[in-house]
Amino acid sequence: MVSKMAYRCPECGKVFKDLKALRSHFIKIHRNNYCSLCKKRVKHYVMHCMKKKDDVWHLIYLVLIDGFSSLNEEERELAERLLVKMLRVEIVFTEAGYRS
Numbered sequence: 340m341v342s343k344m345a346y347r348c349p350e351c352g353k354v355f356k357d358l359k360a361l362r363s364h365f366i367k368i369h370r371n372n373y374c375s376l377c378k379k380r381v382k383h384y385v386m387h388c389m390k391k392k393d394d395v396w397h398l399i400y401l402v403l404i405d406g407f408s409s410l411n412e413e414e415r416e417l418a419e420r421l422l423v424k425m426l427r428v429e430i431v432f433t434e435a436g437y438r439s
């Protein structure tokens with residue numbers, strides 16, 4: 340058995356091999372004008388998450404959509420820790436495939 344670290348999409352639960360793959364999935368599928376955290380429509384998703392980045396999940400979503408570029412050093416470190424804590428999962432490969 341081989342186990343590997345992966346990242347789980349917080350919106351739909353799909354698992355991706357790395358953060359880059361999760362980010363491109365998130366941007367393609369989940370970036371729209373609806374914030375599932377606030378359960379309301381927003382004009383601009385990135386701006387919306389920026390404004391609410393004191394909230395853990397909005398900070399995570401901001402990074403998923405926009406990367407780390409708009410964050411200062413302190414926020415970046417926090418976001419990196421959060422991504423590992425909240426989204427990283429260990430998947431175990433077995434002969435039958437994998438389970439998470």
Ligand SMILES: [Zn+2]
Nearest residue numbers: 348350351352
């Ligand atoms: Zn997803």
Ligand SMILES: [Zn+2]
Nearest residue numbers: 374376377387
């Ligand atoms: Zn929101």
